[in-house]
Amino acid sequence: MNLVEVKQVSKAYGKNTILDTVDLNIQKGSFIALVGMSGGGKSTLMRMIAGLEEATSGVIVFNGHKVRGLNKEARIMFQDDRLLPWMTVMENLTFANKSPEKLAKAKELLELTDLTEHYDKYPTALSGGQRQRVALARALMSEPKLLLLDEPLGALDALTRQKMQDLILDICQKQAITTVLVTHDIAEAVRMADKIYVIKDQGISGRFDNPNYTGSADEQRLQRDHTEQKVLDVIYGI
Numbered sequence: 594m595n596l597v598e599v600k601q602v603s604k605a606y607g608k609n610t611i612l613d614t615v616d617l618n619i620q621k622g623s624f625i626a627l628v629g630m631s632g633g634g635k636s637t638l639m640r641m642i643a644g645l646e647e648a649t650s651g652v653i654v655f656n657g658h659k660v661r662g663l664n665k666e667a668r669i670m671f672q673d674d675r676l677l678p679w680m681t682v683m684e685n686l687t688f689a690n691k692s693p694e695k696l697a698k699a700k701e702l703l704e705l706t707d708l709t710e711h712y713d714k715y716p717t718a719l720s721g722g723q724r725q726r727v728a729l730a731r732a733l734m735s736e737p738k739l740l741l742l743d744e745p746l747g748a749l750d751a752l753t754r755q756k757m758q759d760l761i762l763d764i765c766q767k768q769a770i771t772t773v774l775v776t777h778d779i780a781e782a783v784r785m786a787d788k789i790y791v792i793k794d795q796g797i798s799g800r801f802d803n804p805n806y807t808g809s810a811d812e813q814r815l816q817r818d819h820t821e822q823k824v825l826d827v828i829y830g831i
């Protein structure tokens with residue numbers, strides 16, 4: 594069953610066509626990655642799914658309904674955490690609604706993201722990884738059906754990035770959240786996504802089903818490298 598159906602969607606800014614009659618189905622509970630050259634339209638496609646941007650033509654159907662205006666069942670997380678600097682961690686999660694239910698939800702998410710001890714700190718007192726965990730917790734406050742990740746880990750160091758990948762995967766799997774990841778890091782896409790789509794030449798130029806890799810750690814690494822290479826070949830047109 595599809596949560597999102599992108600049907601014959603085109604997007605142009607003035608005379609500049611970014612996406613041309615794109616079709617894409619995103620299954621409920623799946624984790625997909627959009628990769629491709631810079632400026633190819635990955636974020637634009639994501640923003641249209643979130644209802645932050647309107648398609649020039651075509652339709653986007655979300656959970657059976659045409660997306661019109663802001664899609665309230667989707668949440669986006671960006672590379673810059675966009676936390677409100679004058680609010681504490683807890684306030685960043687609950688500023689819209691301080692009901693007992695929301696406070697309980699915030700506590701649960703702070704625990705899940707290992708931030709409980711930082712609840713009363715301001716964002717400036719946190720590391721980059723901690724701030725991105727707050728951004729993740731905030732995105733999950735409304736229990737979105739769809740999580741849109743626009744290069745959210747791009748600014749993190751390798752180790753923090755890997756921990757964050759594991760955390761996101763774990764939460765999305767346990768809570769069955771459908772997820773779309775835009776990333777420049779092909780290894781990250783291969784590590785995280787069930788399906789990888791290459792956005793190129795104003796459309797989708799390649800689709801890779803990411804298998805469950807088996808065998809020893811070395812064998813799995815080789816299989817992942819192989820998938821990465823296939824994705825890169827499509828991106829660079831080899």
Ligand SMILES: Nc1ncnc2c1ncn2[C@@H]1O[C@H](COP(=O)(O)OP(=O)(O)OP(=O)(O)O)[C@@H](O)[C@H]1O
Pocket residue numbers: 606611629630631632633634635636637638
């Ligand atoms: N509001 C806008 N007005 C005009 N052009 C825009 C606007 N937003 C995006 N574009 C253009 O649309 C194209 C696609 O941008 P988009 O951000 O979707 O690409 P992307 O694949 O996500 O790139 P990156 O990987 O660098 O983030 C770019 O050429 C960009 O300049």
